[in-house]
Amino acid sequence: MKKIHVFLGSVLSFGLFAGAEAAPFNPTPKTIDNDGDSVTLQKLGDEHYHFTRTIDGYLLEQDSNGVYYYVNSNGERSNIKAKNADARSAADKAFLKKLDKSKVLDSHQKKHPDRFKRKERNKRPNWVPSATSSESSNSSDSGVPAVRYLPNAKVHTQGNIKFPVILVAGSGSQASIDSTTLYKVLNQDNYTAGGHTGSVRDYFNDQSSGAFKPSFDLFYVTVNNSLSSYIGNEDQLVAAAISALKSKYPNFNASSYDSDGDGNIDATGFLYAGEVNNGQELGGFQYELQWNNAGTQDAGNGKKFNSYFIISDQSYFPVFVHEFSHTMGLMDHYCVRADDCYSDFTNSSYQSPGAHYWDxxxxxxxANGGLTPPSYSGFERAFMGWMNYTSLTSSSAVTTITPLNTTNMAYKIPVSGDNDEWWVLENRQKTKWDAALPNHGMLIWHIDYDQEAWDGDALNDDKTHQRIDVVEAGNLRVTGYYDGFETTHFMDDPFPGSQNVTSYGPFTSWAGKSQGIQLYSITEKNNKVCFATQSGVSVGDCNSAVSSSSSAKSSSSVAKSSSSVAKSSSSVAASSSSAKSSSSVVKSSSSSMQLVTQTINLSTELTISDSYESVSLDLSSVATALGISAANASSLYQSGELTYSAVTSAGILDNTPSTAEEPGHWFDEQGNVISWGAGAALYSNLNLDNMTATIGNYPDGITPGTYSIAQALTFNGKQVIFKTQITAKSSEGTLAVKAEHKGRTQMNLEHKTLHIAAYGQAVKSVALFDLLGNKIQTIQFTGESYSLDLAPFAGKVLVVRLTEGGKVMSQRKISVK
Structure with a gap:
């Protein structure tokens, strides 16, 4: 293979080939109490190799109690406890003075080999095809088939595709995010809550110009062991979670998640709850089960679980985007495993390797605290098949480049006679996903594909030969790995940029061959970048030249509404009710097609229940308006042609499912979607097999009165919104219980102790739930008062329910400080 000797030298020094694609840890300094002393730490690296250090660069390791100690010259934990510089004793300083930081790092690195090497070194990724005689641009002396230049990905990158996401709790672990918020972060269109630039679905929809619209179905499982017991054996956690999934969700339809029909679920995300003991690292990578001891796992329907990624629910957004991109074939573009990844380049002629902040x-x-990861580069979009390059050649014309993130175009300069190497020219403006970039202007990327480097996930491990390289316009240097997280080191990278660099060239390959192209008078005006390829040509204000735009490949298939499974407490019994309906028709248009929207008004009566009893509402009028029937509605929903949403009180579609009986939603008293638990009032589950809705109330969630909820079904350009007015009435038994207990129950939290006062001497139960609806603990007591120690749940939010004789007396959401 060509251009391989340098890479082999750096990687074979470890005797390994990396197999898992990981994500870099966020090195933001964090100050902790270290057994009585304050110490500020940074975490660097990824799941291939990572370490913790002080802010002045001394490596640390924890003992079994979680206390940090300095690492000695042998790469092992010393007996000198870590402290901040101003608190170090004379003995501490004498010990540290003897250390050579680079040698300590080297020794430590050799004692912590990569645990993700593949069992077969030369496994070919499914996105690297064998070359035909007409496509081959190089040959191999080692017997490995020659390959052509990097093609478009041929996996799950087109259309409206569903992916399962399994949230895993272990013994004693607590989720960091509630189900409704997580679902919105992954799936909601134009999601901006909490400073987000969009949802994960928004991100990929924007990068693909609408060609790829993923949706993510949530499943919640619990494994018997603690999460910390799976550190280093994440495949066993994945296998245990899959087993729990099949037990809890016997109707899990694996066929819904195999878009290419190869027998494997396209990709599965595993998000574990919270963090493990002592801050140790669990997961944080993408891999394939076929390379683990666990092997591929049966998913039912003749399908297998194979490609997966596992991350914490505490770092879900940026890491989710990064790891999910790995499942589609992209590799890491930072320095992963080489000796120099974490070296100090202050006095070196090279820089710290990697694409850093641009990627x-x-x-x-x-970027922006993980809320605004940058857009895919032109290279990444073309790799996915979401953009076609426009070729650039030398001419007397002025070339104008419009913004990548709004026009999806970039230029390509190929290396003559070598399909493995080229440059990409793109215009990056600081809007939407690029809003947090270091600067704006034209980026020049130098791409050099090599099979061994790609298979080994070591594209930018060689400081002397970067294979996904940003060609810097200016002369600011990146002197260390940590610099890659600071925008100030990259202000000068674009053209013209902060140093007003207005020319570049000639473009010269790694083999030293000039391509005969040079850029002159590089100018940025009105968010456009223009330049000439011949000297003396005036470029003006970038508006006189019109560039030829690349056409992105897109899919026009109808998006299927995402189905998610959140916690529900009970199966629901049905009863009958009459419903009156009236309809009105309005027309609205979208950017892609004329959508006819019809509103149907329904009504029903509901007897308030403490045990989820329900009424059945006839939806035949909805089916008629859509032109479907009970005979085909379910199959249309499974195929994605029939989509389902809730409608908020403000008339906005909300695709957040919250009941276990898909499709269905929980609503609050105002008619907005909410998760099961505190604040929930009503539920409505759709039974598409007979076109009815099952409607009921959350125990103690409503009082007698009138409520309104709305849902929508869309099919073949028609959308029917059905608004249901619910008249809630109390039975005599329910009224009697409420009257008896009104004003006679009280729950107060004092420090970490919950004090309960309840009328009467009957046996009462106190149940604790997490925000996913999982029951944590149940206590029974007799009498009118009881105190419960909640110290074990410090930092958690609980739902506390007080019942007597199966009847709910009181329920509160409590935050334990």
């Missing part, structure tokens, strides 16, 4: 596949994923 979601590098440290750029943490």
């Amino acid at each position: 979601v596949m590098a440290t750029g994923m943490y």
